[in-house]
Amino acid sequence: MLIQPLSYQTLEQAIALVDKVFPYQRQSRxxxxxxxxxxxxEKNNPSYSxxxxxxQITEANYWVTIDESSGKVVGTTGLYSYTKDESEAYWLGYTCVDPYFRGQGIGGMLVDFAIEKAPSSGKKILRLYTSNYPDQAVAQILYEKRGLLITGEEQIEGTNFKKIYRELKL
Structure with a gap:
C-alpha cells in the first residue's frame, strides 16, 4: 500500500470512496x-478560497492510499485547520478504508500517517470528530488505541446518534 497526496488523477476515486463509506455526508453543501x-x-481558485x-478553514490537505497491485484508491485521510484553533491544532478528516480492504491495517496506517504529519507544521493537538453510528465502531477502537481521547459529545439533530469529539496531544 502506498500513501500519496490527493491529485487530479485520484480525485474521482477518492470522492467515490468517501461517498461509499460516509453516504450521509453528501447531503451537506x-x-x-x-x-x-x-x-x-484548487487553493488558488477564488470560488473555493x-x-x-x-x-473558517485556513488549510486543507488530503492523501490517498493506493493498492499497488490494482492502482485503486482504497483509503483516504486529511488534515485541515480552522481559524479558531489554527495555531495549535490540525483536524483529521475523511479517514476511511474501502470495505473490501478492511482488516489489513490500512486504517491504522492512515491515522499513524496523519499523527506523524501533524507536528511538522508546529501543531500541538490533533482533533477529529466522528460519531457513534454503528458502522464507525471499529474506527472508535482504532482512535482509542492511537490515544485520541474523547473530549466531548453532542446530539446529532434529528437522529439518535451523537457526534464524538476526540483529540491527541502531539
Missing part, C-alpha cells in the same frame, strides 16, 4: 468530500 477534496486541489474562508 460544503461539508462533503467532493467540495473538500476539490478545494484542497472564498467558501473555505466563509467556513
Amino acid at each position: 460544503y461539508e462533503n468530500a467532493s467540495f473538500a477534496f476539490r478545494a484542497s486541489l 472564498s467558501l473555505l474562508y466563509q467556513m
Whole structure:
C-alpha cells in the first residue's frame, strides 16, 4: 500500500470512496468530500478560497492510499485547520478504508500517517470528530488505541446518534 497526496488523477476515486463509506455526508453543501477534496486541489481558485474562508478553514490537505497491485484508491485521510484553533491544532478528516480492504491495517496506517504529519507544521493537538453510528465502531477502537481521547459529545439533530469529539496531544 502506498500513501500519496490527493491529485487530479485520484480525485474521482477518492470522492467515490468517501461517498461509499460516509453516504450521509453528501447531503451537506460544503461539508462533503467532493467540495473538500476539490478545494484542497484548487487553493488558488477564488470560488473555493472564498467558501473555505466563509467556513473558517485556513488549510486543507488530503492523501490517498493506493493498492499497488490494482492502482485503486482504497483509503483516504486529511488534515485541515480552522481559524479558531489554527495555531495549535490540525483536524483529521475523511479517514476511511474501502470495505473490501478492511482488516489489513490500512486504517491504522492512515491515522499513524496523519499523527506523524501533524507536528511538522508546529501543531500541538490533533482533533477529529466522528460519531457513534454503528458502522464507525471499529474506527472508535482504532482512535482509542492511537490515544485520541474523547473530549466531548453532542446530539446529532434529528437522529439518535451523537457526534464524538476526540483529540491527541502531539
